[in-house]
Amino acid sequence: MHFTVSKALNIKLFERCQLVAGKDGLNRTIRSVSIMDTVDTRGLKNGDLLLTTGFVFKDDTDKQIQLIQEMANRGCAGLAIKVKRFFSTTPEAMRAEADRLHFPLIEIPYDISLSDLLVLVTREIFNRENFFNDQKRKKEFFTELFSGGFTNKDAIINQLAEYGVFLNNSFAVMYCLQKNSPVSGTTNSDMFLSLISEIETKYDLKMYVVKLDHYIIIIQPQDSLSLERQSVKEAANYLVDKYQKQFPDTGITIGIGNYKEEAVHLISSYIEARNAIELGLQLNNDGIGKVYEYTAMEPDFLLRExxxxxxxxxxxxxxxxxxxxxxxxxxxxxxxxxxxxxxxxxxxxxxxxxxxxxxxxxxxxxxxxxxxxxxxxxxxxxxxxxxxxxxxxxxxxxx
Missing domain, CATH: 1.10.10.2840 (PucR C-terminal helix-turn-helix domain)
Incomplete structure (x- = not known):
């Protein structure tokens, strides 16, 4: 998710700054931040957030309006001006133009250092870029893993361990198929992950969530060496029921693969989970919003041959x-x-x-x-x- 002006105004120190105009532009993405001490705007680029004392345009209304216009036209993220130094408050002309162009205009309190804000926002951008790069690499790894691209046991174990998955005990894979469309949206995602945390405690399980086109969950016991089959099915039914109540138009159907003992068989449990859903929906006209275990359906797979x-x-x-x-x-x-x-x-x-x-x-x-x-x-x-x-x-x- 993008680092927007709205999110920046909620982080430490920056939260003391005040948006004074351009509220309709709060979703602009911040890609870089710098301190401006000239009115030369040729180096401005999309996503720039500029911090300034306003000295270079403090006495020139035309320059104030021109700066807002050029920054907005170049797709900059916003302009933050330190007040109580050269301005008692942000000029009205700048506010009016910022509102007209939906361009965020922010006031920085006098006691906050521009360099401190620069470091803070730069670090936030860096951390978020690293996070999203990690998420991208994670998605690429699991996409390749579940498509059969990895076959070396040690390589799989090492890569999984890097992402916090330790398959020392037995495990199984849940495939969560969402009704209507792939799982998306902050609300759905946050609520889903909150449910997973609740289920982990309730059923004494470890559940590692992978979000590809749909949610894939690697399930392990917290302490014992083997999973309890019934507890996993109960956890799946609990998840389906709770999610259905929260989002009745986008309920989920769950497939559970057979339990495995070795990480190299993760792909096998994943395929079984997907096949269980496929056959379950084929066998049941009202099969959406249910839980299908591959183990319980093995006779059906044999008969289908x-x-x-x-x-x-x-x-x-x-x-x-x-x-x-x-x-x-x-x-x-x-x-x-x-x-x-x-x-x-x-x-x-x-x-x-x-x-x-x-x-x-x-x-x-x-x-x-x-x-x-x-x-x-x-x-x-x-x-x-x-x-x-x-x-x-x-x-x-x-x-």
């Missing part, structure tokens, strides 16, 4: 009576069965998930048992049903 003809044959063998019944009676027995099994056969939980009365669910389950002639206590039959339901999802038979 099979030809549709084989999937259709298996689906017909396992669940055809339900599919036909739903088509003929406009019912949702297939969906009810899926949710029933996800809820581990609990009627109350199934009813709550489907927003139905428990008696309605009981009736549907009884009808499913009659049509499929299935015993829900038989493990092999349950496995076959679950596999069939996954095939139905891949073939878009479940809405």
């Amino acid at each position: 099979l030809p549709d003809s084989i999937l259709n044959n298996f689906l017909s063998s396992a669940l055809n009576p339900l599919i036909k019944y739903d088509e003929q009676n406009d019912t949702e027995l297939l969906k009810t069965l899926e949710v029933f099994l996800q809820c581990r056969g609990k009627i109350e939980d199934t009813a709550r998930s489907l927003f139905l009365h428990r008696n309605t669910v009981k009736f549907r389950i009884t009808r499913i048992e009659e049509l499929l002639k299935v015993d829900f206590k038989n493990g092999e039959e349950l496995f076959r049903l679950q596999l069939g339901l996954r095939a139905a999802r891949l073939l878009h038979k479940i809405k």
Whole structure:
């Protein structure tokens, strides 16, 4: 983000200076700062902030107005004049012209040294340039890393360590896909990072955030050698829920890659996280704003490798009576069965998930048992049903 006049007026010492005109130009970027002791403006360039006592134009209104005009035309950042020395206050003509041209005009208190301000602002510009250069290098590194550009384990570990990522314990990658557009804007970014800090404490995790087109999070445990799978999913659900409440029009969907033990496998977890989102959104019409774990979806990835003809044959063998019944009676027995099994056969939980009365669910389950002639206590039959339901999802038979 650019170092603007507005930001300069909030840093130490400079905050005592006062903007007296040109408030509509506060977003001008400061790229350099200097002390002016002549009225020669030929060396002025875009982004210059000039500090002056005003001695060279103290008695010449035309020069005062001309200076404002030339600086504004050259794209300078602003002009700061030390008062109570040659001016009791900034001349009205300069204020009027600065307001007209939306050019920031600032008064420096008498007790503040111009050289102190020069050093302060120069240091701030230098620090910010270094920061943004570091951010640029960081983005370039992670872009190359996640595209498979780095394969040497030691090189990856050393570069990650430089950015504060120590992959000594197990880790996993979260890929956060934002709805509508890539994550952007100061408000969204600050709020997102604030949520990450909250989650780190709540779930005892370390979460290293990388911002590329979307947020990528490297997750590690704080102390133990391995991640708790459930805590990571709970943290992801917490993030989705909180973010959705703050920004309902730009909610996020999260994919979680498998847990790894070595830094060289970071790219693998990242790819898995992205694939989990891709398949999750493919399988679910209302899949936005949810969390998808690659581990939980591995059977779906295996089934996806099979030809549709084989999937259709298996689906017909396992669940055809339900599919036909739903088509003929406009019912949702297939969906009810899926949710029933996800809820581990609990009627109350199934009813709550489907927003139905428990008696309605009981009736549907009884009808499913009659049509499929299935015993829900038989493990092999349950496995076959679950596999069939996954095939139905891949073939878009479940809405």
